[in-house]
Amino acid sequence: MKKTTIPSPRRRSALSREHIVAAAIELLDDHGESGLTFQALSKRLATGPGAIYWHVADKSDLLAAACDAVISPLFHRLSADATPREAIHAASGMLFDTIDSHPWVGSVLTSLPGRMPMVRVLECLGQQVTALGVSPNDQWTHVSTLLMYILGVAGQNAANAKLAMEMKLDRSAFLDDVSLAWSKFPEEDYPFTRRMAERVRTHDDREDFLTGVDLIVRGALPTART
Amino acid sequence: MKKTTIPSPRRRSALSREHIVAAAIELLDDHGESGLTFQALSKRLATGPGAIYWHVADKSDLLAAACDAVISPLFHRLSADATPREAIHAASGMLFDTIDSHPWVGSVLTSLPGRMPMVRVLECLGQQVTALGVSPNDQWTHVSTLLMYILGVAGQNAANAKLAMEMKLDRSAFLDDVSLAWSKFPEEDYPFTRRMAERVRTHDDREDFLTGVDLIVRGALPTART
DNA sequence: ACCTGAACACCGTTCAAGT
């Protein structure tokens, strides 16, 4: 909701990749994924669209850079003295918080399989799952299960935010909408969906997410070590 | 790789929602997500772009209809006489196969949170998890964990296919590319990614996916019943 | 009721021309 209506105070600073990425992040945060256009971006930076292409290859390069700029600082903040389970929990929580406050990160992250912002998440999870004592043979399966789950939640978060913005609703009004739709499905064919209509309106996204992470970690290591 | 170069054999048939959706699916299958444009679609249907809007609200409506047309038949093919675990396994396998042969489904599915194609998956999983004997309090968590995992894999599949198509590589060449990139990360900071470089090139996507499903189901129900 | 197709607003990207 912050408007950040800066008319044109960045005359002095020469255009740089960092400035461009920072401005892109502001646009994405304020107006959603559709808010980032080279038109809007060049206006905010007081240049022409062509200037941006000197510092950035294309739009997907810009999105990747914006995503990485938001995500990479997270992994410097992880305390080293924690059990693997705690570390996974902490990293997941931080990831959720940034995806929650920058919903576009969820969809950009998914769109870069095996590339830089995502590999940071992979590596972090991989090291902790290894430290958990999972046998080398199972490490890939367990880490990628965890990663796919996180990407799924991230993508849903992005989709929710995008739809809510299009419908000009806030998050809770949007969930009310979903809840109402679920309560109208025929009881006969959709008993489960019907039963969950109330739940979806009142649940805590963050808590649900972390419970899912724990559930997967528990499945990965039947011999629990707290 | 099927070209399906039908010049214009559909003169007779009056335009209908079903025809439009079927043509849209063909375009998506043959040329990927970017292949579906109202321009290309109206050319294939031998009409103007405006005609399509009489039967379809807008592009997202069209995508939702195409996605649902591909997904909904799946859930009529589930045999009733199976244990919950088998049913979840079977449904997941079918879902994977359709997402694998129609990669765009992965991204469209994610973009419709709580809406029609996705609710079918939710309901199917929900009924089986309920039959599994999970307590009412835990049903939401376990089902949504499973669903988010499936959506994560679906999204990655779509992203892989999209990138591979842009780079004009087939799937295995694309994975070779990722594998090579992973093998070049600095050993010091990315030991796990490095170790998995070979794995990512040779793994079986479908098998990994189903192993992940089992892992989550196992976590959901510590008291295994086969 | 259903279709036509030109027109509109907007997008990512390019490139000759400037400094």
Place this chain on the structure above:
DNA sequence: ACCTGAACACCGTTCAAGT
């Protein structure tokens, strides 16, 4: 080396006009 801004190709969507 870096920036300018007009131009290009293409997109989703609209709408007056037809049948």
